[in-house]
Amino acid sequence: MLSDCLLNNFRITAQIGSGAYGLVFHVVDILTSREYAVKTVFKSSSMDEFYNKNGLNNNSQVARTTLLQTQLYHFFKSFQKKLFLPSVDLDSILQLTESELNRLPHYREIAFQLKVQSHGNIVKIHQVLESSIATFIVMDYYDRDLFTSIVDHKHFTNDGVLVKKVFLQLCSALDHCHRLGIYHCDIKPENVLLDRNDNAYLCDFGLSTKSKYLAPNVCVGSSYYMAPERILYCLNTTTNGMHVDECCSKLPTDTGDIWSLGIILINLTCIRNPWLKAHQNEDNTFHHFANDNNVLKKILPISDDLFSVLTSILQLNPYTRVDIKNLMSQVSSLTSFTREGPLSQVPILSNEVYMTHIIRNENLYLDGSSHFTVDQEQIQEQQQIQEQQEQEEQEEQEQEEEGVEQESDIPSTYNSDGSMEKYEYTNNHNNTTFLSSSIDSTPYQSDIDDFGASKDCKFQQDTLRNRLLCLQMNFSTLTDGSNEKWLPDY
Numbered sequence: 111m112l113s114d115c116l117l118n119n120f121r122i123t124a125q126i127g128s129g130a131y132g133l134v135f136h137v138v139d140i141l142t143s144r145e146y147a148v149k150t151v152f153k154s155s156s157m158d159e160f161y162n163k164n165g166l167n168n169n170s171q172v173a174r175t176t177l178l179q180t181q182l183y184h185f186f187k188s189f190q191k192k193l194f195l196p197s198v199d200l201d202s203i204l205q206l207t208e209s210e211l212n213r214l215p216h217y218r219e220i221a222f223q224l225k226v227q228s229h230g231n232i233v234k235i236h237q238v239l240e241s242s243i244a245t246f247i248v249m250d251y252y253d254r255d256l257f258t259s260i261v262d263h264k265h266f267t268n269d270g271v272l273v274k275k276v277f278l279q280l281c282s283a284l285d286h287c288h289r290l291g292i293y294h295c296d297i298k299p300e301n302v303l304l305d306r307n308d309n310a311y312l313c314d315f316g317l318s319t320k321s322k323y324l325a326p327n328v329c330v331g332s333s334y335y336m337a338p339e340r341i342l343y344c345l346n347t348t349t350n351g352m353h354v355d356e357c358c359s360k361l362p363t364d365t366g367d368i369w370s371l372g373i374i375l376i377n378l379t380c381i382r383n384p385w386l387k388a389h390q391n392e393d394n395t396f397h398h399f400a401n402d403n404n405v406l407k408k409i410l411p412i413s414d415d416l417f418s419v420l421t422s423i424l425q426l427n428p429y430t431r432v433d434i435k436n437l438m439s440q441v442s443s444l445t446s447f448t449r450e451g452p453l454s455q456v457p458i459l460s461n462e463v464y465m466t467h468i469i470r471n472e473n474l475y476l477d478g479s480s481h482f483t484v485d486q487e488q489i490q491e492q493q494q495i496q497e498q499q500e501q502e503e504q505e506e507q508e509q510e511e512e513g514v515e516q517e518s519d520i521p522s523t524y525n526s527d528g529s530m531e532k533y534e535y536t537n538n539h540n541n542t543t544f545l546s547s548s549i550d551s552t553p554y555q556s557d558i559d560d561f562g563a564s565k566d567c568k569f570q571q572d573t574l575r576n577r578l579l580c581l582q583m584n585f586s587t588l589t590d591g592s593n594e595k596w597l598p599d600y
């Protein structure tokens with residue numbers, strides 16, 4: 111519908127993605143013939159006006175994409191299909207203060223991505239164009255995402271080095287984000303893009319946050335990949351030989367991302383998800399895993415080596431999860447992913463392979479024993495970041511003490527696209543969790559600073575994800591007989 115529309119020097123060729131408040135287009139620069147992706151984020155005020163004017167209920171997810179397309183079409187049409195828009199200085203976006211970001215919530219995603227995009231495995235933003243109804247984010251374009259590549263193309267089934275490469279690049283990108291104080295919170299294969307040489311690029315910072323800690327049960331992310339403490343925080347959990355303190359009022363955000371990496375590692379090696387959600391009461395498989403993690407070996411064709419890596423990632427206690435550097439070291443040293451088949455033998459990565467194909471622009475390197483060491487420059491950079499974070503935390507604390515109202519940096523900007531189903535959890539004081547389908551337009555309402563309060567939180571479940579097989583079975587039957595019959599073909 112929008113093909114042949116011109117946005118400055120970019121010709122729109124096709125729509126390649128959609129969200130509740132946004133659409134993603136493939137465009138070609140008519141001056142250089144280079145391809146780009148343009149994410150169009152509609153301003154919530156313009157959306158509300160549009161819905162009200164047309165007497166529409168903005169809760170209908172199915173209708174949303176069409177409405178966004180229609181609104182954009184009319185906008186282009188009123189300018190003879192040629193829009194000439196001013197670009198916003200990228201440095202000025204990086205300088206936006208917390209209160210400015212609260213007034214311009216759709217700029218939060220852009221600001222966070224700009225902050226981390228110097229890493230070679232993060233999608234780069236080139237321009238931000240501003241109009242009255244939407245902001246257009248011009249980014250590098252990649253024609254495959256990791257989900258399609260794993261599930262549809264079966265691209266990783268025969269190539270253990272490729273699994274390591276993509277996984278380690280993703281780890282490296284995430285480590286970079288965490289070192290800069292940005293926590294992605296929506297790590298999943300759909301948010302990892304691949305270039306023609308199978309290099310991975312992390313995208314979609316729409317749910318990312320600067321909060322180093324989140325209250326238990328603050329649900330943020332996509333259900334299959336979400337860490338258990340974001341879904342149902344168990345008091346006095348003692349499973350898997352660990353103990354989560356009952357009094358814990360805040361939990362680290364970074365280790366939630368690490369949990370998601372563990373699920374991606376399972377996707378890459380087994381082409382399946384272990385459970386629909388890490389909820390002990392509502393997910394049978396996860397419930398059994400929480401009582402005995404050896405279940406993973408029964409439900410997945412994984413080698414003992416991979417099992418031990420997964421055990422270090424999928425710790426119920428967020429504080430005992432492996433850190434990213436150790437995880438990278440463990441994965442690069444793995445000699446097998448599965449018990450049988452092409453992934454049952456995988457080479458250990460040499461320093462050279464690691465440096466050339468995996469880390470590229472980073473300062474990390476492997477020493478002879480395959481452990482990561484960090485150079486002096488990196489240590490200094492980390493110290494500076496840590497000092498800056500400590501200063502920010504101190505300022506926040508001072509503000510709190512002075513009674514200044516805290517501003518949450520949980521995104522509250524725009525919805526997920528029609529392909530996602532959203533579910534709302536309300537966790538009350540009795541620790542009873544209700545599940546109800548929600549088509550509310552605001553993804554997250556939690557006040558993250560009010561740790562004591564009951565939490566209203568919502569998270570998304572991508573219906574398309576059902577293409578990735580999930581092991582949902584009658585567990586007594588599983589433990590009864592041969593496991594193989596429960597393993598879907600792949």
Ligand SMILES: Nc1ncnc2c1ncn2[C@@H]1O[C@H](COP(=O)(O)OP(=O)(O)OP(=O)(O)O)[C@@H](O)[C@H]1O
Pocket residue numbers: 126127128129130131132133134147149233249250251252253255300301303313314315316525526527530
């Ligand atoms: N730079 C890009 N190159 C190619 N495709 C892209 C790019 N950015 C996004 N896409 C495509 O558009 C889809 C939606 O993009 P993105 O996830 O950033 O938007 P969103 O509105 O936040 O969606 P969601 O609600 O599903 O998270 C992606 O899954 C991907 O298929």
